[in-house]
Amino acid sequence: MSTSHRKPAKPAHHGTHQDAAAKHHRDLLASMLLIRRFEERCVELYSAAKIRGFVHLYIGEEAVAAGVLDALGPADAVVSTYREHGHALARGVPTDAVMAEMYGKATGCSRGRGGSMHLFDTSRRFYGGNAIVGGGIPLAAGLALAEKMRGGPGAVCCFFGDGAFAEGEFHETANLAVLWGLPLLLACENNLYAMGTPLRAEHGQTDLAMRAASYGMPAWAVDGMDVLAVEDAARRAVEGIRAGHGPYFLELRTYRFRAHSMYDPDRYRDKAEVEHWRTRDPVMLLERRMRSAGELDDASYAELDRRCTDEVDRAVAAAEAAPVEPVGDLLRYVGTVPGDLPEAR
Amino acid sequence: MATATTTYREALREALREALSADDRVFLMGEDVGKYGGSFGVSLGLVEEFGPERVRDTPLSESAFVGTGIGAAIAGMRPVVEVMTVNFSLLALDQILNNAATLRHMSGGQLSVPVVIRMTTGAGRQLAAQHSHSLEGWYAHIPGIRVLAPATLEDARGMLAPALADPDPVVIFEHGSLYNVSGELAPVEGPLDVASAAVRRSGDDVTLLTYGGSLPKVLSAADLLAGEGISAEVVDLRSLRPLDDATIMASVARTHRAVVVDEGWRTGSLAAEVSARITEQAFYELDAPVGRVCSAEVPIPYARHLEEAALPQAEGVAAAAREAVGHRG
Numbered sequence: 001m002s003t004s005h006r007k008p009a010k011p012a013h014h015g016t017h018q019d020a021a022a023k024h025h026r027d028l029l030a031s032m033l034l035i036r037r038f039e040e041r042c043v044e045l046y047s048a049a050k051i052r053g054f055v056h057l058y059i060g061e062e063a064v065a066a067g068v069l070d071a072l073g074p075a076d077a078v079v080s081t082y083r084e085h086g087h088a089l090a091r092g093v094p095t096d097a098v099m100a101e102m103y104g105k106a107t108g109c110s111r112g113r114g115g116s117m118h119l120f121d122t123s124r125r126f127y128g129g130n131a132i133v134g135g136g137i138p139l140a141a142g143l144a145l146a147e148k149m150r151g152g153p154g155a156v157c158c159f160f161g162d163g164a165f166a167e168g169e170f171h172e173t174a175n176l177a178v179l180w181g182l183p184l185l186l187a188c189e190n191n192l193y194a195m196g197t198p199l200r201a202e203h204g205q206t207d208l209a210m211r212a213a214s215y216g217m218p219a220w221a222v223d224g225m226d227v228l229a230v231e232d233a234a235r236r237a238v239e240g241i242r243a244g245h246g247p248y249f250l251e252l253r254t255y256r257f258r259a260h261s262m263y264d265p266d267r268y269r270d271k272a273e274v275e276h277w278r279t280r281d282p283v284m285l286l287e288r289r290m291r292s293a294g295e296l297d298d299a300s301y302a303e304l305d306r307r308c309t310d311e312v313d314r315a316v317a318a319a320e321a322a323p324v325e326p327v328g329d330l331l332r333y334v335g336t337v338p339g340d341l342p343e344a345r
Numbered sequence: 346m347a348t349a350t351t352t353y354r355e356a357l358r359e360a361l362r363e364a365l366s367a368d369d370r371v372f373l374m375g376e377d378v379g380k381y382g383g384s385f386g387v388s389l390g391l392v393e394e395f396g397p398e399r400v401r402d403t404p405l406s407e408s409a410f411v412g413t414g415i416g417a418a419i420a421g422m423r424p425v426v427e428v429m430t431v432n433f434s435l436l437a438l439d440q441i442l443n444n445a446a447t448l449r450h451m452s453g454g455q456l457s458v459p460v461v462i463r464m465t466t467g468a469g470r471q472l473a474a475q476h477s478h479s480l481e482g483w484y485a486h487i488p489g490i491r492v493l494a495p496a497t498l499e500d501a502r503g504m505l506a507p508a509l510a511d512p513d514p515v516v517i518f519e520h521g522s523l524y525n526v527s528g529e530l531a532p533v534e535g536p537l538d539v540a541s542a543a544v545r546r547s548g549d550d551v552t553l554l555t556y557g558g559s560l561p562k563v564l565s566a567a568d569l570l571a572g573e574g575i576s577a578e579v580v581d582l583r584s585l586r587p588l589d590d591a592t593i594m595a596s597v598a599r600t601h602r603a604v605v606v607d608e609g610w611r612t613g614s615l616a617a618e619v620s621a622r623i624t625e626q627a628f629y630e631l632d633a634p635v636g637r638v639c640s641a642e643v644p645i646p647y648a649r650h651l652e653e654a655a656l657p658q659a660e661g662v663a664a665a666a667r668e669a670v671g672h673r674g
């Protein structure tokens with residue numbers, strides 16, 4: 001991400017390995033900051049009625065997207081949920097295209113048909129935004145099956161929440177994926193809530209990794225606020241998947257700092273609980289770590305931050321100026337069957 | 346060319362065999378499609394021929410394996426997913442409606458979902474209320490999918506190839522009472538047109554519109570009517586979505602009377618849709634109200650006499666046709 005090479009703080013002790021690590025940390029920080037700044041702008045734009053619909057913010061959970069997606073390559077595929085801005089951005093879907101989609105513009109990554117919850121970019125093997133809780137999980141298994149049948153090297157990563165873990169589609173797919181040895185990473189974002197329902201009210205047994213392991217796949221829990229821990233876990237899982245060991249499950253323990261969606265008054269959580277988790281802000285944790293390692297100082301942080309903010313500014317300006325799809329194209333992309341819709345006769 | 350004696354089941358199997366041979370991307374999956382041969386015996390022998398990778402037994406998890414088929418289709422494979430019956434397909438309805446039918450649209454045209462989903466539908470075998478329903482009309486409600494109902498040996502043999510060639514999801518309904526139907530089938534010559542309805546019997550006095558498992562009953566009704574001097578035209582819809590309005594209206598414009606026969610329940614049925622289209626598009630051609638013969642509004646019962654009473658039968662179709670013809674405009 002960084003184009004200019006800053007002078008390392010402790011040049012005498014740093015070799016290329018340390019430089020590479022520092023650069024890598026900067027990339028992860030940039031990835032998380034971009035999501036953070038993007039979504040903060042979404043809040044403003046929502047209040048200004050520039051963007052509408054259900055908008056689910058990822059703020060607080062950025063380490064999961066940044067860390068997991070860092071472990072994937074371009075040949076891998078990603079399936080996401082309605083809380084997906086972070087996944088899309090970390091996957092490299094252009095900020096412009098995501099913002100334009102939020103605006104419902106023709107230049108949006110789904111041509112304005114999807115909105116916040118349905119971001120797609122097949123050129124980056126980003127298979128969207130599914131707003132049916134658990135609905136993307138079987139789909140991801142299918143992408144993985146195709147990969148396996150064709151002998152491809154790709155892994156498929158499927159994000160879903162702790163709430164989705166209660167859905168039959170998760171359990172059906174977990175069983176099927178193990179049975180067929182599918183190259184699938186089941187990335188469960190345990191943010192402790194499904195809308196207003198806390199984990200303990202959703203699950204009789206709240207140790208999700210243990211339950212996933214009972215299907216016969218490697219599964220473990222990770223501190224989802226620590227992007228390096230997330231990345232390390234994802235890398236190990238993806239290695240196992242590429243080695244042909246079948247599906248892996250990661251329980252990424254995280255927390256959303258904002259309400260479930262822009263509609264949610266957030267009445268079900270203690271302010272103290274939220275404040276406690278904010279002390280584990282994933283952006284802040286990495287920033288601190290980098291500062292103490294001499295990888296970041298005020299100036300370089302400000303520079304990074306400014307670049308993210310600029311990118312969001314440009315995306316907003318482009319979305320504002322972008323055209324909308326003509327109403328005459330309403331019936332496009334429904335199917336290729338001629339005459340399917342009576343209106344099209 | 347020489348015809349051969351075959352059954353509807355064998356015709357379906359032959360179509361699967363041909364598809365599996367012709368294209369590496371094609372594979373069949375579903376509950377017990379392998380060694381067991383499929384719950385209705387359609388895929389018997391195929392696992393021995395093509396191996397367990399391409400004739401793939403699935404766990405009992407309709408949502409997961411139908412969704413897996415959809416995902417594999419997105420990735421460029423050509424899966425044929427067998428769901429035992431339409432009743433069980435409700436466990437996968439989320440995947441069919443919320444994913445297969447919407448992904449092209451939600452992605453702004455980026456995704457294509459070339460999956461084929463086959464399932465058994467219909468009553469007539471005393472299987473009672475959880476194995477006998479005809480919900481194809483529900484599926485025909487959904488934009489983004491094509492819905493086919495092969496009623497003849499030729500269609501059982503010929504509909505799969507065009508369904509697999511379709512870049513969009515196709516759901517194929519096989520009526521359970523048809524599997525054992527046998528007859529002569531000519532060798533395949535070129536791809537079958539699946540967009541059009543077919544006139545299965547020509548007539549002048551009334552158009553009987555139907556599809557799938559009701560076709561044999563409607564043809565019997567036409568025989569009964571012929572004995573009474575009423576000449577009935579029988580139209581097999583074949584494609585339930587999209588409907589071939591042109592063939593329907595052309596027939597009605599000649600006979601001026603129409604009766605729609607549909608094994609679904611009357612309320613909110615496919616028959617209601619066909620009837621509405623006729624009144625929208627051919628109202629001034631009509632000499633009588635459009636008649637409907639549908640299933641009684643009851644969960645399909647087990648006892649033979651009750652089941653028979655619940656379903657459209659040839660005699661009831663003939664009665665509806667007589668009533669239509671009785672109207673002298």
Ligand SMILES: Cc1ncc(C[n+]2csc(CCOP(=O)(O)OP(=O)(O)O)c2C)c(N)n1
Nearest residue numbers: 083131132133161162163164191193194195
């Ligand atoms: C099948 C289904 N049921 C209910 C909903 C409504 N809903 C949307 S998000 C959500 C909570 C999901 O929680 P979780 O899986 O933990 O994901 P999170 O929102 O916490 O990221 C619910 C109940 C839905 N969209 N789909």
Ligand SMILES: [Mg+2]
Nearest residue numbers: 161162193194
């Ligand atoms: Mg949650």
